[in-house]
Amino acid sequence: MASYSKELEVAQLAVQRAAILTRKVFHEKAKGTISKDDASPVTIGDFGAQALIIHAIKKNFPDDQVVGEEEASSLRENQKLRDQIWALVDGTKLKDPEAEKILGGPIESIDAMLDAIDAGNSAGGNKGRIWALDPIDGTKGFLRGGQYAVCLALMVDGDVKVGVLGCPNLPVDDSVPLTAESGIDQTDAEGKGVLFAAVSGQGATSRPLGIAGLGKSQPIQMKEVKDISQATFCESVEAGHSSHGDQFEISKKLGISKPSVRMDSQAKYASIARGAGDIYLRLPVRADYQEKIWDHAAGDLIVREAGGEVTDTLGRRLDFSKGRTLAENKGVVAAPVAVHGHVLSAVKEVLAAKK
Ligand SMILES: Nc1ncnc2c1ncn2[C@@H]1O[C@H](COP(=O)(O)O)[C@@H](OP(=O)(O)O)[C@H]1O
Ligand SMILES: [Mg+2]
Ligand SMILES: [Mg+2]
Ligand SMILES: [Mg+2]
Numbered sequence: 001m002a003s004y005s006k007e008l009e010v011a012q013l014a015v016q017r018a019a020i021l022t023r024k025v026f027h028e029k030a031k032g033t034i035s036k037d038d039a040s041p042v043t044i045g046d047f048g049a050q051a052l053i054i055h056a057i058k059k060n061f062p063d064d065q066v067v068g069e070e071e072a073s074s075l076r077e078n079q080k081l082r083d084q085i086w087a088l089v090d091g092t093k094l095k096d097p098e099a100e101k102i103l104g105g106p107i108e109s110i111d112a113m114l115d116a117i118d119a120g121n122s123a124g125g126n127k128g129r130i131w132a133l134d135p136i137d138g139t140k141g142f143l144r145g146g147q148y149a150v151c152l153a154l155m156v157d158g159d160v161k162v163g164v165l166g167c168p169n170l171p172v173d174d175s176v177p178l179t180a181e182s183g184i185d186q187t188d189a190e191g192k193g194v195l196f197a198a199v200s201g202q203g204a205t206s207r208p209l210g211i212a213g214l215g216k217s218q219p220i221q222m223k224e225v226k227d228i229s230q231a232t233f234c235e236s237v238e239a240g241h242s243s244h245g246d247q248f249e250i251s252k253k254l255g256i257s258k259p260s261v262r263m264d265s266q267a268k269y270a271s272i273a274r275g276a277g278d279i280y281l282r283l284p285v286r287a288d289y290q291e292k293i294w295d296h297a298a299g300d301l302i303v304r305e306a307g308g309e310v311t312d313t314l315g316r317r318l319d320f321s322k323g324r325t326l327a328e329n330k331g332v333v334a335a336p337v338a339v340h341g342h343v344l345s346a347v348k349e350v351l352a353a354k355k
């Protein structure tokens with residue numbers, strides 16, 4: 001079995017470096033936000049983080065492909081935005097020169113930055129080594145002052161082998177349980193920022209999200225759910241991304257009376273993987289929406305390696321081999337292995353009753 005130790009190190013350092021950039025933008029009022037073709041927002045933080053991460057991947061693994069969420073066409077036309085991003089990218093370094101060297105050093109020029117962003121154009125698929133990158137997942141949360149995540153995963157022949165999530169606004173302490181407020185950034189800068197990682201067959205870990213080399217990691221595991229009615233379930237903040245109504249019906253069926261924890265981004269996967277919460281539900285709002293692979297690849301592996309099961313609403317494993325989207329899946333149901341079947345039955349009953 002391949003160990004993927006080099007890939008894991010590069011991925012974690014690349015996410016950690018990109019998070020230095022996103023944190024800077026998070027604390028600035030002007031985030032250089034523009035609207036994409038699908039009317040969703042993108043910021044200078046998203047572009048900058050994508051450039052830095054793809055640069056590091058290409059320096060280390062020149063033959064690998066990348067499926068990245070963003071592309072640079074709007075920047076090629078907009079010099080002001082481009083210069084703003086370059087100023088950020090050019091000034092972002094890890095404070096450990098050895099770690100910086102592992103990432104292949106800084107990006108050489110503005111053109112190289114734009115090319116790095118556009119190198120995220122792989123069509124994906126079931127052959128070879130392909131990275132899935134979401135430079136800022138939960139951009140709406142990022143703009144609102146909520147949770148967000150820098151997400152990177154390596155797929156080999158369509159199967160996720162390495163997953164890394166940088167969550168700058170989650171508490172470092174794995175044992176802090178989720179509360180209704182967990183989706184909002186807790187303003188105190190101390191003790192927050194977590195780097196989650198998993199390698200297929202090797203378990204999942206967390207460590208503080210630093211600004212130099214990698215801190216000491218510890219294994220994480222999902223919490224045992226003894227009584228499902230006491231479980232904590234997570235869902236998106238955005239009602240346009242998943243059906244709050246269906247998710248409420250499902251939780252009611254499970255006897256859960258606690259309100260859901262609403263949180264942006266794959267911080268939901270990370271939070272249940274470390275046992276701070278128990279269940280993550282993402283029920284489709286539109287029948288024709290195809291989930292993007294970069295919104296799930298890292299979280300799927302981290303949860304499964306922490307003792308969870310992740311399927312769609314029909315009980316199928318998420319299939320990352322179909323291209324840039326999860327074309328063969330509908331929605332997401334993530335829970336500890338021991339209770340996943342029970343949760344899935346409730347999901348199916350609620351969806352059947354709607355028909
Ligand atoms: N109609 C829809 N259904 C499900 N997900 C959607 C959606 N429209 C956008 N999204 C995705 O939802 C992601 C955020 O998820 P969450 O609601 O869990 O924070 C977005 O990622 P980005 O923020 O990276 O664009 C985007 O890709
Ligand atoms: Mg987006
Ligand atoms: Mg996303
Ligand atoms: Mg994104």
